[in-house]
Amino acid sequence: MNGSIARRFAVVGIVVPSLVTGLALVAQLIALPHVPDPVAVHWSGTGGPDGSGPAWSYLVLTLLFGAGFPLWLGLSALPRVRAGSRGWSFRFLSAFSLGFAVFGAVTWTWSLLMQMGLESWQDAPSVVPSLIVGGLLGMIAGLIGFAVQPKTVTVFEELPSAHVDVASGERVMWVGVAKAGKGSVITISAAVVLLFAGAVACWAAQQYPVMWLLLGLTVLIGVLGLTMSEADVRVDATGVEVRGPAGWPKSRIALEDIASAQAIKAEALGSFGGWGWRRVPGALGVILRNGEALKVDRKQGHSLVVTVDDAATAAALVNALAARRGV
């Protein structure tokens, strides 16, 4: 079963997208001598072409988008799937890879091929049909790619457990701070700085509507970035609580609702589709980095997963407190 899930993942997300991209490249290469130089590469909102560029830019775009995503999946996600990691987002990502490759291949190949035999790029017909057909085919391909993969329950790799003794009269608590990885801190900071710089540039150019849009985005990404930077985790006799900076967002599970806890290996992309506070089927993830995480299972309902160091101790305390409560 392991082999077949990984194989389907690879076929949908990597093999077929690469083949489609390869076919598109061959078709574009054959068309290359027959298209005007330069070719139309950009169309105005009303339908006619309004920008030109070299014909090879189509091949570069097709290659970058059609091969980049499968390559990235092959390098980052496939080894995890092979190792037994399961999650809805693997299914989603591979289907997306397929749909995106089909969309790009159809649209860009069509846009180039329809210019064969033209005198000048300005004679190029509208790009709209290629976008519509490409978009539709891409969606259909993505849906098929999603459907042919089995529905998987997210399975987390468990880490070695620890043991914490709790005597009957003892009061014990565990506190930890979940911190973001360096990469995401740099990425978010860079995005905030760039957006703000863009807003300042728009202010200088007196483009006020765009300035407000960029300022709004700066605040939005800034706030999201803050929730993705740090979270306090607390385990005590009342239960487990995770709190973002300044107390928000917050999630807590009362001790009486807890079935058990484990230390697991969490993958932002594979199991949660990304970073931050994320609700996925079966779990709420507070995923600030990859790696060691505390997973708390409710007796009924979704689990809570938070990436924090020393998760094994935290999990052991949760289990010890739950066991003591049960006695």
Next chain:
Amino acid sequence: MLLRIDAASGEPLFAQVAASVRAQIAKGELREGDRLPPARDVASGLGVNLHTVLHAYQVLREEGLVDLRRGRGAVVTGAATAVSQLQRDIAELGKRAAALGMAPSTVVELLRASM
């Protein structure tokens, strides 16, 4: 990090909280620059009075193990590294004294005389 107290023990609660933090420092779980959890959180987590926790943090500050800063809370100082080293030395000393068959009270007396 794990903090624990035992209400049934005769030791004052603030001293137990301080000892618990000290133990985390000695184990290397808390290092220089780490922030101690807000006193309010520790108080509610351990079911003790807020002043008990603040008292414990005050004791640790007097020992030079933490800095109390307005707005930043309690931050572990560089002295923590030295203390965790010293704890290791003391453990070593205890082992050697036991090997020599010395009574703990004798070792404590020698230690006190040397200070």
